Amino acid sequence: MQRLRLLLCTGSLLCTTLAQAGTAIVIGGALRQDNPTVWQRVVREAGGPGARIAVFATAAANPERSAQQIITALQREGADARFIPVAPRLPGEDLQARLNDPALIEQVRSSQGVFFSGGAQELIVDTLQPAGQPSPMLRAIHEVVDRGGVVAGTSAGAAIMSRMMFRDAQDNLGILRGQWREGREYDRGLGFVGPDLFIDQHFLKRGRIGRLLPAMQRLGYRLGLGVEENSAAVIKDRQVEVIGARGALLVDLREARSDARLPAFNVRGARLSYLDSGDRYDLATHQATPAPHKLREPRIDPAASDYKPYLPRGHFFGDILGDGAIVSAMAQLLDSPADEVRGLAYEPVPGARGRASRLGFEFRLYKAPGLQGWFSGALGGEDYTVLDARLDVIPVQVAHPLYTPLRPTAMPASAPHP
Template structure:
C-alpha cells in the first residue's frame, strides 16, 4: 500500500475521549512539537461548539499546548460563519499552527463548511498547509471520520446499510482525505457495532483497508505506520483477498481479514506486518494451529447480536482461545421497523481461523491477528420465536 500523504501526522480518535486520557492528549501535543505547540481547535462539527471547544482547549493546554478556538461552526451563536471562514487574519493564524484539531458532532458540518460542493475553501487550504509542513491533523468522532477520502456522512443504522441503504450524499460523502485514499476510517467502532456499515462501504467504495477506532482510543498515523494508543483499541479490516457472489440478491462477503489491535500495538500498512506492544509480547503467544494447542475456553458460543456493543471483539477472542476453528454470529432485527423494506433479511457472520492467525490475551487487553470473515445473507423467520403455551389440563 502506497501512502500519498507522508508529510504530516494524523491522529484519529474514536470518540468519547475522556478529559483525563493523557496518553492521547499528551501524545497529540508531543507530535505537534511539545511544550508551547500551537493548536487550532475547530468545533465545527459540534452541536454546542462553545462548550465542546472550551473543553478541548483546556485538555490541550493542560498538556502544554497553546490551544486556540477557531470560531467556525454552524451552531456557534453570535458569529458570522462566512465572515470568519474567509477572514484573512484567521486563515493566517491557522496556517501558522503546528496542529489542527476537529471536534466531534456531525461530520457533515465539517465538509459542508470547509469543502462546500467538494471545493476546498481558503481555510481548508490553510489546514492542508499545516499538514504539508509536517504538522498534526487530529480529530475525535466526527473529526476522525472526515480524515478519509470517503467518509460516512449519516449512516447510523448499521443493519440498514448491510441491507443495501447506501446512497451518495446521504449515507456516505467525500471526506477531507488526510490519510491514504485506500483507507476508510470509522469511529465509535466496537461500542456501536459499526462493522455492519464498514464492510459494505469497503466493498462499494473499493477501499482495501478499513480502520475502525473504538471509543477512548486513538490511532496515530505517520506515513504507512499506525500505532494504537489510549484506553481501548481498533479493528483493521483488509479486503485484498475478499470476494462476493454477485448471484446472491443481498450483501455477501468471503475471505476478508480482520484483526484487533490494542493500545501499544503498531502496524505497517505497506508491509502488512503488525508488531504487538512490548508488554503483550511478554505474554504467551496463542497459536491455535500449533501442536498441543489447548483452548482456554471449552464451550462453543453463538453470538446473537454481532452488531452489539463489543461483540466483534468478543467473537475474535473466542475464536482465538475457544474450542472451534469457526465462530458464528447473527445480525438481524427481531422486530422490524415500519420502513424496513427487507424485514426477514439477516446476515450470518462466520469468523474462522486460517494461516497466520495468532494472538495474545492479557488482563483486560488482547491482540488478535488475521481472522477470516465471511458474511452470508440469510432469511430470518418472522417472528423468530413464539412463546410456549401450557398444555391443556385433562
C-alpha cells in the same frame, strides 16, 4: 521533505497523495478528559509544550462549549490551544466572513496542529469543502500537515480523516441491506490519512462492522480501520499505532470476494485483526506488531502443536452487531477449541403477526492459516490481540417471530396443587 499536494480527481473528488509529512490522530469518540495518553500524544506530535494548536468545533452543536473542553485538555498538557470560530452553529457570527478572514487563516497556517471536535461530520465538509472544493481555510490546514504538523479529530473529527466518509449512516442494518446514497449515507472526506484507508469511529460500542464492510466494498477500499471510543490510532509514515483505553479493528479485503448472484451484500475471506492499545500495524507491509507487554506473553497459535485453548467452545452470538460483540467473537475463535464462531445481524419486525421473514446476515468467523494472537492481563483487563481472523458474511432470511413462547399443558390429575 515531499509536499502534500491537493489534487482534483475525476468527478471533482478531493483526494491527496501519499506523501503526507505530518501525523493524523484518529480518535474514536467519547474521549475522556482523564485520558492523558491521547491528549499528551496530540501535544507531543505538535511539537510538545508551547505548541500552537488550532481548535475547530465546526461539527459541534455548541461550538464554544466543545472548543473550551478541548482547549482545557490540551492546555493541561502544555499546548497553546486556541478556538477558531468557524462553525455553522456558532450564534451571532458571520460564517463566510470568518471562513475567509485572512487573519484567522494565517493563525491556522502558522499553527503546529489542528484539532477537530465531534458532532456532525457533514458540517465540517460542507463548511471547509463546499461542493467538494477546498476552501482557503482547508488549504491552510493541509499546509500545517504538509510541513510535519498534526491533525487530530474525535468522533465526527475522525470521520473526515479519510478520502471518503460516512456522512449520516446511523443504521448498520440499513447499510447492510443496501441503503447507500451519495450525499446521504456517504460523502467526500478531507483525506488526511491518504486515499487507501477508510476510517470509522465509535466502532465496537456501536457495532459498526455492519456498515464498514459494505461501505468498503461499495467504495473500492481494501483497508478499513474502525477506532473504538476513548481510543486513538496515530498514523504517521504509513505506520499505525493504537493508543488509549481500548483498540481498533483493522479490516482487510485484499483477498476477499463476493458472489454477484446473491441479491444482497455478501463477502467471503475478509481478514479481521483487532489491534489493542500499544499494538502497531504497517500499512505498507501489512505486518502487525503487538505491544511490548503482549510480546512478553506466550503467543496463541491455533496451528501450533502445543496449542492449549483457554476459553470454552465458542458460542453463537445472537446480536453480532452488539456492543463489542465482534471482538468477543474473535477472541472466542482464537482461544477456544471451536473452528468457527457464528453470529447473526438482524432486526425484529415490531408487531409482526404470523410467520414472516426479513433479510438478515450471518457472520461466520473461522480459523485459517495465519490466525494468531496474544493475551495479557498486565494492564488490569483481559486484553487480546487477534490477527488474521477470517470472516464470511452471507445474507439470510430470518423468520419472524424468531421464537414463540411454549404454551402450558394440562396438569396431570395426580400432580399436587402448588
